[in-house]
Every structure is written in structure tokens, then in C-alpha cells.
Amino acid sequence: MGNASSMLTQYDIEEVQDHCNNLFSQQEIVSLYERFCQLDRNAKGFISADEFLSVPEFAMNPLSQRLLKMVDGLNFKDFVAFLSAFSAKASKQQKIELIFKVYDSDCNGKVSFNDILEVLRDLSGPFMSDEQREQVLVQVLKEAGYTRESYLLLDDFVKVFGNSDLKMEVEVPID
Amino acid sequence: MASPRKLPTSSSELDLDRLNIEDYLPFGSSIHEPPGQLRLSVPLSPSFMRRDLLDITPTLTEAAGAIVDDSFTRCFKSNSQEPWNWNVYLFPLWCFGVVVRYLILFPARVLVLTIGWIIFLSSFAIVHFMLKAHDALRRKLERLLVELICSFFVASWTGVVKYHGPRPSIRPKQVFVANHTSMIDFIILEQMTAFAVIMQKHPGWVGLLQSTILESVGCIWFNRSEAKDREIVARKLRDHVLGTDNNPLLIFPEGTCVNNHYTVMFKKGAFELGCTVCPIAIKYNKIFVDAFWNSRKQSFTMHLLQLMTSWAVVCDVWYLEPQTLKPGETPIEFAERVRDIISVRAGLKKVPWDGYLKYSRPSPKHREGKQRSFAEWVLQRLEER
Secondary structure (H helix, E strand, O other): OOOHHHHOOHHHHHHHHHHOOOOOOHHHHHHHHHHHHHHOOOOOOOOOHHHHHOOHHHHOOOOHHHHHHHHOOOOHHHHHHHHHOOOOOOOHHHHHHHHHHHHOOOOOOOEOHHHHHHHHHHHHHHHOOHHHHHHHHHHHHHHOOOOOOOOEOHHHHHHHHOOOOOOOOOOOOOO | OOOOOOOOOOOOOHHHHOOOHHHHOOOHHHOOOOHHHHHOOOOOOHHHHHHHHHOOHHHHHHHHHHHHOOHHHHHOOOOOOOOOOOOOOHHHHHHHHHHHHHHHHHHHHHHHHHHHHHHHHHHHHHHHHHOOOOHHHHHHHHHHHHHHHHHHHHHHOOEEEEEEOOOOOOOOOEEEEEOOOOOHHHHHHHOOOOOEEEEEOOOHHHHHHHHHOHHHHOOEEEOOOOHHHHHHHHHHHHHHHHOOOOOOEEEOOOOOOOOOOEEOOOOHHHHOOOOEEEEEEEEEEOOOOOOOOOOOOOOHHHHHHHHHOOOOEEEEEEEOOOEOOOOOOOHHHHHHHHHHHHHHHHOOEEOOOOHHHHOOOOOHHHHHHHHHHHHHHHHHHHHHO
């Protein structure tokens, strides 16, 4: 492992910054690159699912399998783009879009009752029964003016999260 | 930092080994804390429930945080040497150093090591086969010889080792525990006292040494991945500490090499033998070379070569105050207390991870803790309406 900052030229860094709408500073990009190389143990240019899971804190996360589908095999630029939603500078819209994508596992642009139910299943594991989960969800959707059959679109998510502040920030350590 | 609440978890025998990681994960409060916990007293409005139920940001943030940085990976990160040959004056100096290190020091060291091995092997063979009848004398000589070859090893990297505190003596019912950075820990400790060590069985020439020579000082080998080995080792341990004439027992309770900036969880095995535990703290000075053996990147031979081509290996060894189990203390608490003592002395940071996670994935139990608290929160909210 060489010195990562010397491996990235200024052009490279600017290109990556462009790709993530300048949500990360140059130093942060350098730090992220070091981290990327560290996780990409076999230097293939992407981080495999197995390499992600070698981080126990990630492997323990209830949503790790779901997130893996989104981050598995990303190259550095897309890796940074994915993480940029967690930047303090990222817009609320971008954060909501990411949340939406996590729910929309089949990527068809709409979230069904079952999509939400599955996230709920990941989050609660064996500690809630399927009936309980359904019951909760039906009730919540009813109160919000939706039914079992309705699909939630991105706009619906924007409405739901609209007037609250989302705490979704991760600081990139710079040393 | 809010301390996450303790979750009752089922425990099988194997899991007793593991501390409740969630009790003190780094990034403290980022651990999943159900969003509603703080707002339970607030009158429920439909949007609260709806938003909080759909709001997966705490979990997402945690996951992203772990991707960006995590304390576990930090424990096993080799520190790359800061290059210092970056200008016109320094570069020739550095080149000179390379020439000296590789063309003068290295061959001299190989010679020293070779001489050491010749002396050692010939004497060892004689002692081992000629003195079969005189058991006590034979063991004493073998002990001395093992210490001798370890001194040759230390000399082969110009080891500058400062030992602090009283030297260990042979007596029953005590075990020595030390933090673990590389297999050279063992060599450095062994040159002063012939310890019997518990170690992972290695392949290659190291394995050969383990099974022939080191067995004579009473070392015990095991295979990390063999569940059966655990029992056998535990039994051997018990037998060993009871013997009055056995070499003092040395255990590296971390079970894996850590980069000498952190300590990972201590396995409780050494702490439930009912013996006095004598902590040893080892701190390497990384001025010339990083003594951390990153076994994933390097074979032990390469690691030794790296040490032998450096200027010197500088390190401090502290033999610390012996500790005994306090009344009412569990072996795990005892292990943590000893880890504290070693970490403070060697200036290492403590992390709550089990070092074995290097070789396996965390058990689903750890995830279940988070799921349980989420489920409890949702059900509680449901009941309240």
C-alpha cells in the first residue's frame, strides 16, 4: 500500500468530486480512497459483498443484506456517490431518494405494501410475527390515507419526511 | 454519549466468551436507538408513527458509518512507513542506509542466525538423545537452549528490548498473559524466560519448529477453527498449571495479532483457571519498522525478512503486578480488568471486538439485539394507541 494521496491526481479528485456534486472536500475524497483501497483487499477496483461483510459493524446491521445489493461491486466513483447522500452538505431530497431506493428493492420506482413489510422484517427480525408487522403497517398506512393496495412513489416519501429534519450524516475521518 | 440499554440475550456456552459488544461500541450513540424512545411522552400524532416507522435513517447512518470507518479494521491496519527520502539531501542518505541495511547488516544477521541454529540444533540433538535418563537435567538444558536460540533471533533484528519489572519465575498456579502484535512477541519474551505458550498451529517451517523443538518446553498448539480443540486445550491448560516443575505458561488472550495501537477482547480461558494472572505489556517503537505481523498480507518468513533488513526492532516489555480474581468477579470482568492494566501501561486503545471476527462473521445474535429493541419499540407504540 503506497501513499494513497500520491496515487490520486488533482484531476482524479476533481472528477470524483464532480461525480458526487461536490458534496465531499478533496481531503475527504482522499480519505475515502484510502478506505476504499483498504476494503478492496484484493485490489480489484471494487469492493465485493464479502469484503463489506468483513467489517463486523456493517455485517451486524439489520439492513446490511439490503444495502449490499446497492453497494456490491461499485467502483470508487460510484462508491463515493453512494456515500454522498450521507454528507452533511447533501440535500434532503437526496437523502430521501436514498431511503426510497432502500425500500424499492426491485427498482420499479414505486414502493408496495410488501416492500415496506420486508424492510420491517429486516428491522425487527424474529421479534415480531408476520401478523404483527402487517397489523402495524396497515394501521400506519390507513392513518396516512393509503391502503394495502396503494403504491408509494418518491413524492409520497418526500411528503412523509417533508417537515422533519433527517439525521443522516456520516463524518469522513481525515487524518 | 448515551449508553444503549442492555439487552437480555440468550447465551449458549460459546457465547459466554463474547462480551456484549453493544454495551460499548465506539461511536457510542450511533448505535441503533429507536427514534421514538425519546419522544414517547409526546402525544401521538399519526405522522409521528408513520414517519418514525418509515424512517430508517438511524440504521442507514450506522451502516454508512461502518463503511467509512470502523474500529475493528483499524486494529489490523499496518502502519505504512512515513517516507523520509523526499529531498535531494535526504535521498542519498536514504540510499546509503539501504546499502548498509541490505548489503552489510542483512548478511551479517543471516550469518548470526545460521551460527545460532548450528549451535542450537547440534546441542539440542545431543541433549535430547544423550540425556534421556536424566529428565530434570535434560529439561533444564533444553530450556536454556530454547532461550539461547531466541536470543539469536532477537540479535538478528538487532532487538533493543528493555525489560521492566521482576523476571518471571517457575511456580505452579500462575499464568502470564500479554498483548499480541506478532509472533516475535513470543521470541522476545522467550529469550528471558522459557515460557510454555499456547499458540495457533502454523503451517510450514514454523509448524515444524512448533511440533519438534517447542514441544519440549511444554508449548500447547491448537487450531483456531476446530471447536474440539477448545476442550482439549482447556484440559491441557489445567494440567499444565498444576505441575510444579512446568515452565511458566504464557497466553496471548487476544488470540490474534493486533497492530499495537489497540487491544481487542481478551478470551476468558486464561482467567478461569483459578490461577494468579501476571500481565505483561509489550509496546513496540515503530521508529524503524512496524512489528505488526499482518498475517493476511505477509507470511511469517517475509515478516522476519522485513525485520532483518531494518535498522533495529525497539521495544519495551513490562512485567506487571500479578492479579487474582476478586471475590464476586466473573472471569470476563477479570479479563477486562487485566486488559485495562495492560492497555494503560502499553498505551493501547481498547476496542470491544472479538479478534476472531477476522476469521468469521459476527453471530446473528449481535444483530438480534438491535432487532429486538426495534420490535419492542414498535409494539409498545402500537399498544399505546
